[in-house]
Amino acid sequence: MPEQTDVLVVGAGPTGLAVAAELALAGVGAIVIDALPERSGQSKALALQxxxxxxxxxxxxxxxxxxxxxxxxxxxHFAGLPLDYSVLETRFPHQIAVEQARIEEVLEARAGRVRWAHACTAVRQSADEVAVAVETPAGPAEIAARFAVAADGAHSTVRRALGVPFPGRAARMRLAVADVTLARKPTGLAEAWAPPEFGSGGFGYLLPLGAGVYRVLFGGEExxxxxxxxxxxxAEVQRGLEAVHGDGVEVAAxxxxxxxxxxxxxxxxxxxxxxxxxxxxxHIHLPAGGQGLNLGLQDAFNLGWxxxxxxxGDAEESLLDTYHDERHPVASRVLVNTRAQGVLTIPDPDLLALREVFGDLLAGPAANRRLAGEVSGIDIRNGIAAAPPRSSTGLRLPDTALDCARPSLLAARPVLIGPPHLEAIARPWRDRLDTAAGNAGMLVRPDGYLAWTDPDGEQGLARALGRWLGAPLQHDANTGTERTRDHA
Incomplete structure (x- = not known):
């Protein structure tokens, strides 16, 4: 008999671990598997937006x-051109430079044990469950789950096993990334993190990771x-760095x-x-502007709750469709802006001229604010049909209301903030909703986005509670208890 679980997460990168950590916080059983024999400790991504x-x-x-x-x-940055984050209305108006491996360590500690060396080999699903064949150190096995999350990377085994198409554009530019030690550093190399540098032969990062190790990212014709x-x-790292920094740099290892x-x-x-x-x-794209890790993390926070x-059993399965509805457009936009950034990094004289013009435009406050909001993720608004004027529904919780919502968000619970009379409307959902006093009414989802605000009206609040939290409690005259439709 296959092993049973509520959710099987395939892939123990930051996205899969974040989903599992969210499920653990909500008390839902999950198993995480990964084909790697152990965590590599290497960091592809280096920044949190x-x-x-x-x-x-x-x-x-x-x-x-x-x-x-x-x-x-x-x-x-946008293709290396600076974006001023100080204009963003957030407690974190900056990129946080931290290795992906450290983020994974924190998430794994909250996600539960990962089963390493467990490779997905086949997937089949029915109306009631997903069954995943797994090759383990002890031999073949099978895990059955009510749901599965495929977070197994660009070359997803789950995607191929299900025959899911992956449309888009094939590679036109190839690059390399490496962690190296240097026998000789280029003149003027700052021992601090900075945007990429551009030269006639391409572009290249040299970022200090500590203990004499540097992150190198380079392209070029080779x-x-x-x-x-x-x-x-x-040898190729040496050539890649020389194209940007000249012959004043020497790779040791x-x-x-x-x-x-x-x-x-x-x-x-x-x-x-x-x-x-x-x-x-x-979704895959050129990792330009430092968006890749962040896009996956934000997928996880949208999906997990x-x-x-x-x-x-609190909500109907149709709630899962809103994950696609909200996150697919966000990633589509990232694919557009990273393709544009790719064009701006090609070391062609005319395109370097375009960079100069584009950089001048980005110096303007309106253009800077537009792209800073997009690349940082701050300006995401989840699609809400026909939201009334002045409504903030779909936007992230403003910092001014954070103190009211924080205890609930720490526990990944939704919270209704507002005057006391709103509690009467929300009472049928009190088993899965927190309340907090506040002047402005707002319903905050566990991922920190607003599901309802005062301009939506009190009838809109009842609809939002039903949409996002599921069926209300119903009084059972026979037993004197209350129950939801799902638990009937």
């Missing part, structure tokens, strides 16, 4: 990262002929290296029956 920092902080998960933060950067699985050598491209793809639907796609399994509500 402001919205991701807000989300982690709302759960109390940012605090354990503080000892590992390299810097707080007041600027983001990379176009490389296969994804080829090892990254010290390569600690770790990987290859990637600007391929741009996205699944058409994030939900396929009982399987939900998240992170790179759902909804999956928990359905698994507990």
């Amino acid at each position: 402001p919205r991701s920092a807000e989300l982690l902080d709302s759960r109390g998960w940012l605090e354990p990262l503080r000892p590992h933060i390299h810097a707080r950067l007041a600027e983001g 990379q176009q002929a490389k296969e994804r699985t080829e090892p990254v050598t010290a 390569v600690r770790w290296g990987s290859r990637f491209s600007d391929a741009s793809r996205q699944v058409e639907r994030y939900r396929h029956g009982r399987v939900l796609f998240a992170g790179d399994a759902a 909804k999956l928990a509500a359905v698994a507990r």
Whole structure:
């Protein structure tokens, strides 16, 4: 007989771990598997955007990262062109420079034990469950779950097993990333994190990771002929750095290296029956502007509480469709802006001229605010049909109301903030809703987005409670108790 669980998460990267941590917080059973024999300890991503920092902080998960933060950067960037984050209305108007490996450590501690060396080999699903065949150190096994989350990366085994198309644009530009030590540093190299530098031969980061190790990211003509699985050598890193920094740099050793491209793809639907796609399994793009890790984390925070509500029986399965409705457009926009950034990084004289013009435009406050809000994730508004004028529904919780909502968000619970008379409307949902006093009425989802605000009207509040929290409690005259339709 297969092992049973409520949710099976395939992939123990930051997206999968964040989903599992959200489920654990809600008391929903989950198993996390990953094909790797153990965590690599390497960090592909190196920064948290402001919205991701807000989300982690709302759960109390940012605090354990503080000892590992390299810097707080007041600027983001768009293809290396600076974006001023100080204009953003947030407690975190900066990028937080911290390695992905540290984020994964914090999330894994809250997600429960990961089963390493457990490779998904096949997936089948019925109307009631998903069954995943797994190759383990002890031999073949099977895990059956009510739902599965495919967070197994760009080359997702789950996606291929289900035959889910991954439409988009193939790679046109190939790049490499490596952690190296240097025998000689280029003149003027700052021992601080900074945007990428551009030269006639391409672009390249040199970021200090500490203990004499530097992160290198480089492109150039040589990379176009490389296969994804080829090892990254010290010689090619040397050539890549010289194209940008000249001959004043010398690579001593390569600690770790990987290859990637600007391929741009996205699944058409994030939900396929009982399987939900998240992170790179759902979308891939050039990692420009530091958005990739953050896009996956924000997928997880959108999906986790909804999956928990359905698994507990509080909400109907249709709630899971809102995950696609809200997150697919966000990723689509990221694919657009990263493709645009890719064009602006091509070392062609005319495109370098375009960079200069575009950089002048970004110096204007309106253009800077527009792109800073997009790249940081601060300006995301979840689609709400026909929201009344002045309504903030769909936007993130404003900082001014954070103190009221924080105890509930720490527990991943929704909260209704407002005058006492609103509690009467919300009473049929009191088993799964917190309340807090406040002047302005707002219904805050567990992911910190507003599901209802005063301009939506009190009838709108009842509709929002039913939409996001499920069926109200019903009085049972026979037993004198209250129950929801799902538990009837």
